[in-house]
Amino acid sequence: MTPATPEPALRKTLTEETFFLNLGPQHPSTHGVLRLLLRLDGERIVTCQPVLGYSHRGHEHMAQNRTYLQFMPNPPRMDYLAGLMYNHAYCLAVERACGLEVPPRAIHIRLICAELNRISSHLLWFGAYLMDLGAFTPFLYAFDDREDILAILGEATGSRLTYSYCRFGGVARDINQAFIDGVRAFIPKMRARLKDYDTLVTKNIIFVNRTKGVGVISRERAKAHALTGPCLRASGTAFDIRKAEPYGFYPQFDFDIPVLTGGDCFDRYMIRLLEIEQSLRIVEQALNRLPAGPVKAEGVPQFITPPSGQYHFSYETARGHLGIFLVSDGSRVPYRMKWRVPSLSNLSILPVLLPGTLVADTIAILGSIDVVMPEIDR
């Protein structure tokens, strides 16, 4: 990102007939409060400069001012679309640091909930992305399916968006029969819906023309900008933390990491639908082998204190690689907690990807990258 130099740039505007356009921070297509400072030459983009920080709340600083348990409600507020995953990741990071054992039933429940959360996050992206591109109907279907997931997760966690369900050493409460029935009914329904989505969207000529070959990210460029998650996998690199540095019981499950090689908006769209299928497979397997037993480890102290040292933990969220770097000085309060969020590095591709494209393509490209701003601003 080049630093803003408004003065000379503005003077140039007059002579070269380029002009500035602020896309955001409240433009409905920018997914929250992202501001893109675009310099346009007619309809073509000359430069693009993302401006961040509109929803900065200081979560990392808050972590240094409260105990580990008190920080529990914060991580889901960073990425509100995949809140349960952030909650899960935070618990896993602290558990690893303390060497806590988690009962197998709790691990299974967490995996089921995290994968459902991944599906709901992808569904919301699917609906919102197509709405950006001018299709309203798929949005309604996606939200219908997402509503099912929210109801299922609500049954287990008691909340709908910013779950704080996992606890150090387990989960807050056991799942009930309504949860299990809900998931069992949801899996076939979602599989049928994916076929409908294919007919409705994937084969739609307007959608294909607007996304095929648009915003192509080559494999090398994706790596150079540290893209992770679906954006990286759509560019031909099969990297997923769930396979590369597995946590939970992922190695015991049979699932694939979908990879596509086009690197364009269409492939980034396709890869998320394929991931929904794989997540359904994981949920199904986890539900079939759900063991009995306790859902929370015994004797976890309220003031959990990792031994002093530095810890790092990686997690695959719906948007990519989440890294939690934790420094403990052996006290009840974290010394430092740094969150490496996937959206920030995914967003860093925009200044090199956008120049030369049209404004209408900007919306398609920006949407396909799937940034969540509160996670970047923290």
Next chain:
Amino acid sequence: MNLLLRYIGEVTSGAWSLAAGMAVTLRYMFKPVTTVQYPRARLPLPEAFRGPVELRRLPETGDHGCVACGECARTCPSGVIKVQGLKARASDFNRARFYFIDFSRCSLCGLCVEVCPVQALMFSREYEQNGGSPQVGVADLLARIREARP
């Protein structure tokens, strides 16, 4: 000629894809409605629903069980709980005399419910808790217990 054929082919397949999409929409037109007309109809609340916290009423005494240990107030990440206890006689247990929660800043995380050593707190099943000013959110939980008493 070849180009023309390809063009016609593209137009036909494109039109077909639009028609196929429309067919999906039409099919859903005859399926049951999924929308719930909210103020007139409501969804059932899940069993685990976390409404604003309230004091549990003990069936034996009809009163709350809070011993004003202050654990909830210390644990609350937002620091929105104020609780104060009094003893009628020196040999008595402590009893809460004031219990206020500022729900305008409560994140309903439930940590207070979890840490309470005597399980005096629970989640209510209320929602639609909006109000016109921040003061509306301040709830006197003891007053609610008193109101609920016969």
